[in-house]
Every structure is written in structure tokens, then in C-alpha cells.
Amino acid sequence: MRAGLKQQQLADKSGVAVRTIGRYETRAKSVPKPDTVALLAEALDLTPRQYAELSAAAGFPAQEAEPRPRASRVPHRHGDRLVEAAAQLADEVGSRWRREEEQRKVHSAALPVRWRTSEELSDHWENVDPARAEPMDLDADLEQIVDVYRGVPTGRLVVVGRAGSGKTVLAMRLVLGLLEIRETDGAVPVVVGLESWHPDQDFRTWLAARLLRDHPGLGEELPDGTALAAALVEHGLVLPVLDGFDEIAAGLRSDALGRLDDASRMPLVLTSRADEYREAATAVKPLTGAPCIELADLAPADLAGYLRRTARKTAQGVPLWQPVIDAMREPRTPAGETAAAVLATPLMLVLARTVYGGTANRDPAELLSTADLPTPEAVEAHLMAQLVPAAYRTPIEGRGFDPARARHWLGRLARHLDRLGRHDLAWWELGASLPRGVRALLMALTIGALFTAVDLALVVVRFGFDPLTALATVAVDFGAGAAFGVAHGLLAGRRDTALAPSGMRISLRGPWRRRNLKRRFMIGFAGGFLLGAVSIGVRDIVQGIVYGAGPFDVSALVAFDVPAFGAAVGLATGITYAMLSLWERPLDFQSVPSPADLLKASRRTALAQALVFAPVLAVVVPGTGWAVVQVLQLLPLGEWRWTFEFGLTVGSYAAFMGSVGYAIALTAWGRWLVFGRLWLPLLGRLPWAVPAFLDDAYRRGVLRRAGVVYQFRHARLQSHLSGTRDDQA
Incomplete structure (x- = not known):
């Protein structure tokens, strides 16, 4: 109050999460760390006497009230080069994910993704924060993910949810949010898919290799012969956001969780389907020092608002999705119950919007046909089957591919990835599934x-x-x-x-x-x-x-x-x-x-x-x-x-x-x-213009980019196109 700053302004100046500042102000959290007090004092430009008063209010003895300069986070003789490389990496990561955010149209109509704290899958709260024994309240929504993460003292967080619940989008928003407030020598958040990691591999070595693949500029060698990628990982200048723990082979997940636990307690974020993480955590234990948040399904009111805002209107001025919205209202019809169950995940909601949002001859009311689509599984399969025809119905920049041929080639690519046992579609691996x-x-x-x-x-x-x-x-x-x-x-x-x-x-x-x-x-x-x-x-x-x-x-x-x-x-x-x-x-x-x-x-x-x-x-x-x-x-x-x-x-x-x-x-x-x-x-498995086809599929939203490789929009879409059931993928 004396400084005339609002909570958000103080958070921006100090680097302390606004959620944490709010808890201090309301005394919901009364035991801040000395480093946190130092950051707040520096942001408020306090005098030594004011600093002593703040420290005393925080409960520290007088001898700890002297301001202490923050030690360099990179105690390495090549520290300046590492800090410079981290800054370059941060620029590259931010640029890539901003382009991906635009491509996925995340901001065009934000989905109300929310989560709740999972007591079952969180580690003991004493391990998360030694200063407290009561559970942390991490319930929030997508716009607060940065504050939620920064409020975790260990820097470790597990995000679980069912397939298509928005885990990857949450990871993307977290990375971009952390990059916006990153300090000069702070860690760079990098999204890395876990599917290619085997627990027998040293995690840090594997992480450095993945950084080199996606960011070849980190191949530069320091005078001691260490590559920049390995040095950044070793000195804590990379925050791994590990996407897809559930994509590790089932028999290896427990070992993988144990190896992650042993990774020197390094800060990280882990995403997974809930059941797969629960099984591994039950076999060993939840990730040490990591609370867990579980993404919730979209509520019918959220679905109605999103569909009403993003869909065109009929000739009578009625929102296109109004029959489906009415069917999902209480009391629901059986067809409305099925539609609400399917559209409760962001993946299926966006697929439905894509399938029924582009032409006037498609009516989403067909989702309410209990004769043709009697179960949620049938509705999901219908949406998956209609995505490619919907995506390829109009040319892009004067270029187009026949939908049937595109479906054939995409199916070939999906089966190629299935044989390799991965989701990364790399141009240099085309043909690798051949003997x-x-x-x-x-x-x-x-x-x-x-x-x-x-x-x-x-x-x-x-x-x-x-x-x-x-x-x-x-x-x-x-x-x-x-x-x-x-x-x-x-x-x-x-x-x-x-x-x-x-x-x-x-x-x-x-x-x-x-x-x-x-x-x-x-x-x-x-x-x-x-x-x-x-x-x-x-x-x-x-x-x-x-x-x-x-x-x-x-x-x-x-x-x-x-x-x-x-x-x-x-x-x-x-x-x-x-x-x-x-x-x-x-x-x-x-x-x-x-x-x-x-x-x-x-x-x-x-x-x-x-x-x-x-x-x-x-x-x-x-x-x-x-x-x-x-x-x-x-x-x-x-x-x-x-x-x-x-x-x-x-x-x-x-x-x-x-x-x-x-x-x-x-x-x-x-x-x-x-x-x-x-x-x-020549064998008919791919078109002659392969680069143009892959780029076109990316622009149409069938593929997405993850660094220097493509991926299918979702693992479930890959499974559908390859003809493999989800439980066999």
C-alpha cells in the first residue's frame, strides 16, 4: 500500500507469483522464504530499516534482516556464454510456440479449462513445502497456470487428465507465460515429449539430446568440450515440461517415474493421463515434491457458451448449435446426455466445431441421432472420421489435395508411426519402418x-x-x-x-x-x-x-x-x-x-x-x-x-x-x-510433393509441429487414421 502498487504490478517487478502475494496479503500463507522476502524488498526499493521491518513481519530474526545479494545461478566459468545461450533458446522457444498458438487459434475463442487439486496423486505436502503440512489449494483455470506453478516451492508439478482434456495446450500456455516473466539467468521452459525416453537412459543425457535435435544451435562446444545443450541442462537453465508420460510403454512407467524422482530433484512439469500416472504412482510413489492437478471436464454451460460464440447462424438467425445446446440442458434427453459426455473434452469440442463449422450443408443436429450414433464412442468415431474430409473441403492458398487420397496418405503415415512406436513424424525417418x-x-x-x-x-x-x-x-x-x-x-x-x-x-x-x-x-x-x-x-x-x-x-x-x-x-x-x-x-x-x-x-x-x-x-x-x-x-x-x-x-x-x-x-x-x-x-504410400503435403496438413490442423518434427493433432487421431484402437496404440 505504501508503494502504491497493485498485486499484479508488484508481481511483475519482483517475479513473485501474484497468487502468492495475495496469500501473503490476506495472511493465508504467513511463512515466506527469505529469498522471497528479498525479492519483494528489492521490488519495493526498501530502505534497510524498512527491510528489517518486512523481515520481522515475516518472522525472521534480526540477524537475517540484512539484505543479501542474490548469487549467480550459473556458477560456471563459462557462465556468460550459458546465460547468452539460454536467452537465445528462450527466444527460439517463444517464437515457435507463439506461431503454434496462432496456428491452433487458442485465443480465437478460449476454452474454460479448469482443474482441481488431486490429493490422491500429490506427494506429501511436507515434501512440497516444508513450512506447511496442510494441503495446498491449487484449484484454478487456464489463465492462472503460471501463478499456480510459481506457487509450488519445489518447482515440480504433475498435470493429469483424460485424453483430449487439454494437457498439451496447458503446457504451451505455461511455457509462454513463464517466458514472459523469465529473468536474465532464469531457466528456459521447454516442452519435450517423453515417448522416446527409456528409463535405462540417463535422463539428463537424453534431455540434452532432445534439445540438440530440436535446437541444433545448442551443438556448439564450450572450451572444455561440453556441448551447450548438456551444459544448460547440467546447470539448471532448462525447465523440462515433459508431455505424455502415459505414452511410455506400460511396463516401463514405474521405472520411469522412479528415474525422474532420482533426477537430482530438478524442477519439472509432467503431464499424463490420470489412470496411467495413478498406476505408476501406486507402484512406486507420486513424484517427490510434486503436487498434482487434474483437469476437469467442460461443464454444459461452458459448452453452450463456447458453441454459441464460435458457430455461425442459420438463415433464420438461430445459432447453428442451438438444437444440441437445448438437448444438453436440464432435463437432458438421452441424445443430449451422449453429446454432453463427448463434447466435455476440448479435443472433441474443437473437432466438432471444425467438422460442422465450415460449410452450410453440415448440421450438428445429426449428433443427436440415437439410431446412427447411439453411444459416446460412436459419436467420437464419427467426429474422427469426418475431420479429414472437413479439413480438406476447401483449397488453401490455391493448393488442394483430394480428400480420399489425403486420407490414404495420412493413414500410411499413421501406420508408419505405429510401427516405429512413436508420435514424432520426422522427415528423415520416412522409410524407417521398412525392414x-x-x-x-x-x-x-x-x-x-x-x-x-x-x-x-x-x-x-x-x-x-x-x-x-x-x-x-x-x-x-x-x-x-x-x-x-x-x-x-x-x-x-x-x-x-x-x-x-x-x-x-x-x-x-x-x-x-x-x-x-x-x-x-x-x-x-x-x-x-x-x-x-x-x-x-x-x-x-x-x-x-x-x-x-x-x-x-x-x-x-x-x-x-x-x-x-x-x-x-x-x-x-x-x-x-x-x-x-x-x-x-x-x-x-x-x-x-x-x-x-x-x-x-x-x-x-x-x-x-x-x-x-x-x-x-x-x-x-x-x-x-x-x-x-x-x-x-x-x-x-x-x-x-x-x-x-x-x-x-x-x-x-x-x-x-x-x-x-x-x-x-x-x-x-x-x-x-x-x-x-x-x-x-513410387509405391503409392506418399504423394510426390511430400513437403507440400505435410505443410498443407499442418495448415489444415490435421498435423501440428513440435520443434523440427510433425505430430498428428492428437494421439487419438493417429490411432484412428492407422486403424488401431486406442487401447492397442
């Missing part, structure tokens, strides 16, 4: 066909068409393609995981990065040796058969050529791969705000790497071959010759095939090119 052997075969056929087309054209232009020469050329080129196909399959590793974008760009500016040069050389040498040995071995065998050479001569040629040529290619690729590490730089912040931007960045990186490979291979491979021939001439093994023209041919062949094969078979962009843009459209 590894099939992928390797398709990759070998693609590269072999490309090499053959180019090689045959050059041979015909230079020497004319000769059947034997053409046969040898085809065999050699498909042998090289097979080598790249095998390398592509081996690159997936034991877990058969898709090759993810590196998050790096090639730049000749800036200081060289001299880390892991030996390891990079060994990896490059091993891969190059395999490719070179297989290619030259196939060439020698095929040419020996075509030109009638004896088995002894062919064997001798293979015995010398394979190690020599393999070593030549291995040396070239090892040197090049090590050189590339000198010029790799993390992608800039704000450079990949969407999946399409990451695709473009990955394409630029792959092509730049290929351009570096080409000249090195062109020089090192023929140079090594010439040196080997000089050694062989000293041995009694027949006549060996190496002409300049032959060396030029070998160098050109190695430069083209090595660089192109690398870009296609051994990069995330190349994998996308082969499967996402060629084979899957």
Missing part, C-alpha cells in the same frame, strides 16, 4: 541405377556402344551401389535407428575445430576401404568373366587390387572426413524454426560435404593407385602400367561416385531423398 534389408536393397538399386546411367552415357560418348563393355559397366556400377547400400544398412547400428540430421553446417570461416581428428579419420578410412574394396573386387571379377580371363589371373588381380584400391579410397575418405570436422559449425539459432527449414539446412550441408569430398578423392585415389603400381613394377608379377589418362579417369570416377554416394547413402538428407521423394511415392 533394414529392404532399405539397403532399395538404396543399392537407387545408387547403382544412378551410377550406371551416368557411366554408360560417358562410355557410349567416348567409345561407342559395345555390349561387353556395357555389361561390365553395369556390373561395376551396381557393385558400387551394393557397397553403399551395405554401408547405409550398417550405419543404422544395432538398434536400427534412422540417421538423424547432424545439426552442423560447413563454413570456412572461424577457427578450426581440432577435436576427434583421429577418430574421424578411422571412421572415414573404414567406410572408404569397404566401398573401394567391394567396388574394385566386383569390377575385376566381372571384367575377368566378360573378357575370358583365367581363374588364376582373376584371383591374382583381385588379391592385389582389393587391398590397394581399398586403401586408396580409405585414405582419401579418412582424410576428407577428418578435414570436414575442421570446418563444421553448429547451425545458427533461429535458422531451423520448422521441419522444412531443417530439411533445407541438411541439404546444404550434405551438398557442401560432397563438394569437399570430390577434389580430395580425385587427387588421393589416383595418386595412391600410381604409387601402388610403382611398387608392383619392382616385383616379378608381370607388367604394370599407369598412364595419365587412366589416372584421370580413375580420379573422375572416384570423385563423382564417392561424393554422390556419400551424399545419398550416408546422410539424413540422402535417406529422405531416396525414400521420402522416390520409393514411397
